[in-house]
Amino acid sequence: MIATCSSLVTGIPVAWLGQSAPGGLIVAPTATLFGGGAIARLRVDHGGQSASGHFTGASDFMRMRQQRYQAPPVDAYLPGDWPGDARPSVSGLDLEAIGDSWLAQFAIGTRLPDLYYRRAPYGDTVTWWFFDTAVTSWATVDSVPGADEFDVRQSGPRRLWDEIHTAWNAWQQAGRPGYERFGLTMTAAGKRTVWLDDPNHHWSPPAH
Template identity: 50%
Template structure:
């Protein structure tokens, strides 16, 4: 079980919950599985992005010595508290307050990089500061949802590539957070269904709502994200919106139904795109996280693949 240690970027205080958790101690099994994927050797120089409570920095310092560990934390309050904890137990890694997406160039190059916040893009600076043959382990999330831990190996040409090693659910790196527009912004002030075009579908919204299919859908789609509006009787409306605030769709889930009502509006038919992505994943045998991988090219572009880099995951074309 994870333990939340900060809410609302430190603006919330007291014993109750805030609105959004912004720092936590990850569950031990996740911590140890990511460290296992990192494969730290005794003389490795390690960069950690996201100090948090300092737990990972302590484990890394025990393994390779504090002199070989750099840990970067954007939140000054968290960084100060972590530094005190680390010092109390005798660890003195280089602890930096700064933007983790920029890494820490003064101590580069690194043999290993551990990122403890969810990313939509692997920062170019992180790849550049990792020596060829070095390993980057990071949670990687899609815009649509779903997230997995990826293990990238950096190459001589400045690219990085590797497989996903399991699922994850981390807080987003602050520099890669997004602000969502309310659904009303998509309908121009008109009540639902506004100018949406009605159709029906045999694919249940429940089928596209689990973490793994969300991940697979997100690898294929661009700029589309879901939100579920729940009702007391167990039904719900799946809302789909695009990040350009041009298109939306709704799919109404009713328990036990065989068909579901769909409305779509805008230049993109978002439900059609999500449905196509789901059917591709299903046609491939519903692969798990461990069959997917990610490549970051020398110019910073990202593409996902299935089983091998030579088999890129297709991108669903925008439908209208």
């Protein structure tokens, strides 16, 4: 089965398992809410209950209509004036290093599948806004050319920038793995898990 439009990594339709021959292949472009996309090449098991395989390279396809995320307005996260109750801190990681790397966005997005971002340029400064789909938490990071430290604001029960930075560090510590080292397993029960090198080495929590 070959798909010609992109689905979320965590949203490849389960129905495709039943529509594929046992032992057959599903080849599908995928993407994350955070950015970055890759082609998944999954082998269906002979019982038709699961499919698993590596990603093969970068991709950029039109998203399935039912999976085009409609983000709520910023006011849904931040009623009132910015920065509200956000806690300030600083970071040594320039967000442009993530913004310039489709692969880095994919690595972070598969580890944190419920996060997305927006970029807001203000002159030379670019403010990165991060949000969770549960509409509970947000963060901003100001990217200033030539700076050594960058202002951070985080609000809500989650510290989104801390989570993103941790995911970035995990990718760095793993040797900045390329697409071909990542893989995906999906089951007929709807569980989808991204892994690194081996299906037993989960890169992200199982997603339903």
